[in-house]
Amino acid sequence: MSRYLSPRLVVLAVLASSFAWVLVFPVRLTRPPTPALTVVYGAGLVLFVAAQAVVLRAAVSLDQPRRTRLRAISGLVVVALALWWPAFAWAEPDRTPWAWLAGFAAGAAVLAHPAAGAGTAIGLAAAAAVGAAVFGGSLPVNVAVVLGIAVALWLAGLVLVWLLRLLAEAEAGRAAEADLAIAQERLRVSRELHDVLGHRLGIIALKAELAGDLVTSDPARAAAENEQIRELAATTLAEARRAVHGETVADLATQLASAELVLGSAGIDTAVDVDASALPVGTSRLLAAVVREAVTNVLRHSAAQTVSITYAHPTLRIVNDGAQGDPTMSGTGLASLAARCAAAGARLVAGPVDGGRFEVRVELAP
Structure with a gap:
């Protein structure tokens, strides 16, 4: 025919x-x-x-x-x-x-x-x-x-x-079926761009503020911060393009290293106790997205001085001491992340805990 x-x-x-x-x-x-x-x-x-x-x-x-x-x-x-x-x-x-x-x-x-x-x-x-x-x-x-x-x-x-x-x-x-595939692709791109841009733009804004404060007191350091801002902007653009084309590969180990670097640059004491080597690829990427969202929220919404990231199977915990200024699950980022975790069989909980701290906790399926 x-x-x-x-x-x-x-x-x-x-x-x-x-x-x-x-x-x-x-x-x-x-x-x-x-x-x-x-x-x-x-x-x-x-x-x-x-x-x-x-x-x-x-x-x-x-x-x-x-x-x-x-x-x-x-x-x-x-x-x-x-x-x-x-x-x-x-x-x-x-x-x-x-x-x-x-x-x-x-x-x-x-x-x-x-x-x-x-x-x-x-x-x-x-x-x-x-x-x-x-x-x-x-x-x-x-x-x-x-x-x-x-x-x-x-x-x-x-x-x-x-x-x-x-x-x-x-x-x-x-x-x-074709319409559903298109909708799923749009959702993926939206999620990836939120993860990439939300995280990186928060860092850029923080460094820009720091560079502005240092212009008169320490011009050399201000210039160094501006150079880092330029590099971050170029990296963000490249990652956004990769996200649109479905080429992002964010694993937990990479994201933890990035979190330590970013939080340290913001003057936040960070403690990481996670062994990411034995995690399956899908689980590693899911937990990487949680870490990225949690770190972004710390930078944007809290006055935290310390952050701890720990993992003991099957639970990942991210705790900071700036609970009074942190968002709850009403935020769109954590809410969409909770839905993503639920689709993968995990459970995400976020909110204040004892001692004036804020915790983001992911409980994986046993």
């Missing part, structure tokens, strides 16, 4: 071709008396085909309301009845052109709305019986043609309509 043809198009083509025969029999079985009437009759048949296409579209659509389906069926019945007199009056001897039209109309109607379609089939069969009585045709033959064609098309179309709806649902499922 060509890669440009979808399965739905193929099934739609088969369904349309099944009902396209409606043009063949009425044309071959009737003989309008003049060329002008032939054109009028042909226009009526084209209108019938268009009305039938509307009904079939309603039959294969998942979102068509009941009122729309009934309107489409009503339009098809009106066109069929408009062709009743010419089809009977201009029919070849012993031929039943209108019964063929009525059978196709009934078959399409049943596919679009079974209850209304059944009523339509009975009504059109009755109209065929009246035509046979008025124009001297065979009543049993006309009724049998209407109902026989309707049942045959309904059975054949039922499988095709079911298959079309199944394909539509499959396509909708693939579209939903």
Whole structure:
């Protein structure tokens, strides 16, 4: 099969071709008396085909309301009845052109709305019986043609309509899966950028403030701080780009080293008691994100003088002595981090503890 043809198009083509025969029999079985009437009759048949296409579209659509389906069926019945007199009056001897039209109309109607379609089939069969009585045709033959064609098309179309709806649902499922993948990627990028930018920008702001204080008292050290700010800004930009492209690789050991350096630069005494070498990669990255968020919050929101980071399986604790100024779990960073931990089977708790301290605690799954 060509890669440009979808399965739905193929099934739609088969369904349309099944009902396209409606043009063949009425044309071959009737003989309008003049060329002008032939054109009028042909226009009526084209209108019938268009009305039938509307009904079939309603039959294969998942979102068509009941009122729309009934309107489409009503339009098809009106066109069929408009062709009743010419089809009977201009029919070849012993031929039943209108019964063929009525059978196709009934078959399409049943596919679009079974209850209304059944009523339509009975009504059109009755109209065929009246035509046979008025124009001297065979009543049993006309009724049998209407109902026989309707049942045959309904059975054949039922499988095709079911298959079309199944394909539509499959396509909708693939579209939903793609939307979910996009949403997950956006969430990942948002989380990574929050981790990178929140942490680094806090450091840059702290060093900029320090450099400003040192401009007059210690120009050499102020220049050194400015150089570090430049290097941090370049590093932050590079990490932000890596985060967008999914190339970030933050493990716990790297993050702990960064935390010691940053907190030490801020004049905060830091004690680290963590053995990160035996941790699985996924757990290491999760705990690295917790450390990064906690250190960022210390720099931004607390007046801490000491910070301790300890890990004793299965619990990581980050404690600082600046609880009075620290955020609680209402902060968006810790709240989103708690959700990330929960998704990984861990539990994150943050809040004040005894002694005027603030603790961020992660309890891993045993």
